[in-house]
Amino acid sequence: MAKFGSALFNRLVIVIPYAWLLFFFLIPFFIVIRISLSETAVAMPPYLPVFDLASGFGGFIDNIKQFSIDNYIWLTEDALYTKAYASSLWIAGVSTFLTLLIAYPVAYGMAQAPSTIRPTLLMLVILPFWTSFLIRVYAWIAILKPEGLLNQLLLTLGVIDQPLIILNTNWAIYIGIVYSYLPFMVLPIYSSLEKMDHSLTEAAQDLGCTPIRAFWRVTFPLSLPGVVAGCMLVFIPAVGEFVIPDLLGGSETLMIGKTLWNEFNANRDWPVSAAVATILLLILVVPIMFFQHAQSKADAEGR
């Protein structure tokens, strides 16, 4: 009996996460795909066809026949969407790179710090999460606007004589994304640097590397899994980011998150916005798969 019970328990343990994925990811995902294949309608819900149990199997088949890929064709015909995707990828890519440039030295410094103060440093990295994300982004408006804190400071110091126009440009978006996602980059890099055997860099120096060469030949290659993980954690959400471009970006800033929001709320075109979301997902699946491949490779090498 006990054996049967534990077998049941083992199965249950496996079933729970899969059931979770099924109900909260896979089924919603198929609903989105299904809406993307429908056409818009002035109705409730605002698309056709609508499945109805009363129409029976024949009605179901009829409905399936009404599905079309018109919305996807529409996305390719209107340059707005292509531009929005390209611009999103570009902004996310630049932001990820800038985040990496800042996060790596931070993580390196944390990993080199005495082990007694490391928990404090870790705490400081996580601390901003205790304040609402929205409030922190609004705070950047106050900092970046022409009469904001940054410009006042620079004017007072005499660095500039005209206020810098940063707010409502792509730079404001970069700043917003880098600021918001920095911890997601710092933490994986820190964890890969922190567990590294310090004698490896000593060995590299012992064998004739200057400290800088030792870093590039040994430390950096060994921290790559952390770098890749951090880049994915920043890049993937940044591509679909909506709040930061909406609040900090200008009206001419095209990002797919904003486009999607417009289609869904302003145009009430659910099918097209569903198609936009589906394509976005496909674009992101590629880097996610790359990330998983890198992860499993790193795991196989026992790091």
Next chain:
Amino acid sequence: MKSLGSIRRSFAPWADPNSVPFIAVKNVTKKFGDFVAVDDLSLNIYPREFFALLGASGCGKSTLLRMLAGFEQPTSGEIILDGQSLAGIPPYKRPVNMMFQSYALFPHMTVENNIAFGLKQDGMPKADIAARVEQMLKLVKLDKFAKRKPHQLSGGQRQRVALARSLAKRPKVLLLDEPLGALDKKLREETQFELMDLQQELGLTFVVVTHDQEEAMTMADRIAVMAHGKVVQVATPPEIYEAPNSRFVADFIGDVNIFDGTVSSAGNGTVEIATQTGFTVRVASTEPPAVGAKAGFAVRPEKIRVGRDRPACAPLNAAQGEIWDIGYLGDMTVFHIKLKDGKVVKASSLNAVRAVEDPLGYDQEVWISFDENAGVVLKD
């Protein structure tokens, strides 16, 4: 290797006042904050010597090794290598290489690339690197594993890769930090002899740090026993074992019985000590302490005879007791004998024959005895 072995037997540059030390550590002190890791330490190490720094953890031996490698700078004093001061020379410019305790193999590189790493830093031509790597792989018998990554190797193989990598640049001195610490006992013993052969074959100077006295005794030409940042004794393994200069060394190296007492008479190259245990020992001693001084007598277990009969030398150098414990180790048997005053003496006897008629058993009354030159006098 036989011919080299005979050279080695007469290898004793430290005894020759004209020989020039290869490494001279001069009054080196290293402090970490208030903690003195190495305390005004001086040492000479000679060319082609296999030198061991032996001590318990925290005695400063690793710090000294790291100062030789350049990872730590002496707080005061200086280290001279081959006539050149090492002060201010960073690790990557020193003609020494180190084999790390953790091996520190680069996990993202193959065995080949690990060994070639140092050569590439020197800008050696590619063909020469390949030839040297192949030679090193042969030397450590890992030819077949050139393309493997470190995590695909066993502990013993990793140790060999680390050795090959540190030897690839042909350093003037090889520093080894607990080189065999991570290997199991059998492999460790084999590797000890391989390291000795390798060192003679290459004609290099080896400095090895170890806490394992057996390892140091087996491999080294000379051993420096360290404690609290100081060298307590530097001598060849037989000297360290048979003539320890202090209670610390006698106790640290091997098993020993120490009897405390007072010097009752001295002269004619011998000294008599009345021990607290109640019997008097007569020991050969060239520099005997003064009569009435406190002194200790140290004697190794294997130099104590155990028998049922009263020895001829009694009451000198002999005492009566009962067998308390017997440990049969195969090659020898260890007896713990409780003397009349309760002191337990360790004695061991070689099992030279397979079957002993009427062996000594538990609780038997026995005599222990030893020769006049079996032990040493400890003055401190």
